[in-house]
Amino acid sequence: MKTTAPVTTSFFVALALLISAFSSTARAEVELSSDVRASQAYQDALAVAAMNDNWTAIPAEGTSMLPFYDVKSILMIDRASFNQLQPGMMVVYRDRDGDLVGHQLIRKTENGWIARGVNNGSEDPELVTAANYRGVIFGVFHSSGQDTSAFAGKERVIGKRF
DSSP, X not given: OOXXXXXXXXXXXXXXXXXXXXXXXXXXXXXXXXXXXXXHXXXXXXXXXXXXXXXXXXEEEESTTTTTOOTTEEEEEEOOOGGGOOXXXXXXXXXXXXXXXXXXXXXXXXXXXXXXXXTOXXXXXXXXXXXXXXXXXXXXXXXXSOOGGGGTTOOOEEEOOO
């Protein structure tokens, strides 16, 4: 049964606090691992995404968001309201190059949100706004990285280095 109810604000706040606490101590030297083949992880993520009309599953790439996700990961994204965003949340937005970027929100300004990859030394060069915002990352399926043919031709969320 599909539901269209948005994920509650308390979930987002709890996720933001967890991410903020973890990201202050975790760094890129952590290696993500799983015994699950990439094609199976992707199928599983798509099955979960089918449970809610606001959810989608998109493969990831890049290293700016390690240890949260890397090229072997599939991100679960909720098209939550832009007004529900909080510092510390990981969001997806489309940058001026046309790439989907997945980074952590740092702080809100009057013109939008400042974001940054947790392993990047500086903030992203553009703001996350209601116009370029795509959703909140609320889960990650990790895979072994084997059999990534399921990702072929799929758009990816990039943990982009700026």
